[in-house]
Amino acid sequence: MLNDLKKIWHPIASSAEVQKRHVFHAQLLGREYAVWRADDGNVNVWENRCLHRGVRLTIGINEGTELRCQYHGWRYANRTAGCTYIPAHPADAPARTICNNTYPVKEAMGMVWSGEEAFAEPVHFKNFEKYTVLRPIPINGNFNIIREMLSAKYRLLGHTTRDEVNGVLKVILKNGEVILFFVQPQDSNLSVLRGVVNQKYSDSERVLFLRAQNRILQSLRNDIEVLSKKRQIDPMIVQIAQVSSELSKMPQKKDIGRQAVLRVQVAEKKKTAKDIVSIKLVSLRDQLPTFQPGAHIDLHLQNGLIRQYSLVNGPGETNFYNIGVKLDALSTGGSEYLHKDIREGDVLACSVPRNNFPLRRDSLKTIFVAGGIGLTPLLSMAQSLDVMNLNYEFHYFVQNEDHIAFSSILKKLKKTPLVHQGLSPKLTKKKLNEILLYHNNSMNLYVCGPGPMLETTRQVAAELDWPDNSVHFEYFKNSNVIDDSSSFKIELARSALSLKVQSGQSVLEVLRANGLDLPSSCEQGACGTCKVSVVDGAIDHQDVYLNESEKLKGNVMMTCVSRALSKRLILDI
């Protein structure tokens, strides 16, 4: 019985009740839901508990693009319910597995519908193109008692009633108008009676009609509650999903290497600046996984190349991935392919988003320095700070006006971006000195752009005594020449393996050849995905991901390019 009820669609709210910037509190078959409408109109139906401490999300805050828990401020994204930020860990990107339970949702006939396992198409009711939703009536009573007494009540008033599928009651009023009644079983002894009539009234007629029906239903409620007090039924038992077994056990061995688990389609490709195209990718199958500001994806192109692109998306924009691609004059096939060969409608494979460039949101002020196409991750970050009303300055260095990309997003930022056009390297350095001159320990700098500009920015920041851990950067690529001539031993402390890395092989390759699947993305020491902890040994850092103090500390390395200076390294894997 309960299992059958789980499979059908139930109305859980009137559409008008699920207002923007509000969280509606619903319950169905014993399970509580937090129901909220994002600013883009999408309705989310989630388990009503924060994954952190179990607090109800219905006391949380609907910020329009994300739902924020009232207790410790964890933020969950529109659609995916993935966690995008944990205030107590400002420097870390939340794990992608931190994702709340979501339930199916549809809007029809002025109501929001859901069902724990409602995967089939909902029943369509004819002649309900025009409708008015009645005031929902919560009743302390079992849904079966309500259905029986509801039908009797309307028959007593001289109307005709008819039972429809799934326990729906059709009432044909004396004037020919039809009301459909749905009993939403919140729990064994708690229900909401929801009705919709196939008529749209003028304002004054509507209020009169709603009041008249409300009177009938409240009188019915009184009768039902008297009876229900005598017939109490045990409450429904709700299973709260545990951590899935695949997350609690060692994963099965699978194909090793860079994975492209998502199938995406090019929904939109348009020029956004000279030599830069904006590409919007939508999922061919399921909901796209959650991204955080600063995240990038690996695109697997049909010509066999794998390239990394940062997401430009603002918070809550979870039904597509938007990337910017600059045509590289020295293209080895990636950017040229995306510019010339890819068309709208094409299907590509891509990885889940990874975030090795996380945004701290506890700064009193954030400075963004973007150079050229390095704009993309920083644009995503600035939009995130905007929804939290946090302070920042956005500097954008470009050759000239024609090179300004994503100007529609730039215009929407709350802090007007400062565009610096056509500066020579010398003038760029002078400008950076002005931008970075004033700082204190509650400020953070995020910089992304071409190699030389990034070097200059880091150098200026260091000269002006910015602490290393306040300067965050991301290179497009590692232009260092990798010296892989050394050979050394690696001991894997947790796997109890001892392996040899020969010259010409990378640590990553050796690990994979021995069955250890380590995530990787750019495989040239720029993105930080293949980072592992080092327990002992001297590291030969050859990446551009770590900053100087991290390199000196010597407790992490990028396994795709970095090697050993000592005879052996002990790795924490």
Place this chain on the structure above:
Amino acid sequence: MIELYDYELSGNCYKIRLMLSFLKLDYVSKKVEFHPGKEHKSEKFLEINPLGQLPVLSDTNLVLRDAQAILVYLARKYDKKNIWCPIDDPEKLGLIAQWLSFGDLITGSSSAARLHDTLFYTEFDIGECRERAHAQFRILDEHLFFQEQLNQSWICDGEKPTIADIACFPYIALSEEGGISRMSYPAIRRWMDRFKRIDGFIVMPGVFPAGPRSF
């Protein structure tokens, strides 16, 4: 100078703190230890209010008890814009008085349930308190639903909230501390969001802020 005999966890004192904040008035908060000291039943305090209840307001020569009475006084004396308690419309004034007294009924049910659950007032019949609160919430939810149908946002008609909204808000917002869920009162939940967005709104322990309304 206005002085408020005040207890941080009291919803009735919170009504006055809200009014003072909405009117941007300075005042001195004189702390009375309601729990566990029961200072409101001390001889010293009974001289100020023989009923032994909080809040009490003193302003120049006036000493005034009863949250609803204090709301009327503050609104009439200090609200230069005549918004919070307009007296030129007799019908509206009558309705304001009606809902002020409804606010006091909610104190008798929801606040009593909360005292039972959080401050060990075990002599109250908790089941009966909750039942009365639910009956009252049903009445207000129905009222607010039809107010919305008529494009009215507040308990009494008009563009702006009145002291009737202030009198009803605290013990509804604190009801869950007395085991009274508001899930079945969606119109009340929407009204609470609107109330929390009034310019000058302040919180108290157990009452959470709303997010920004802009979109």
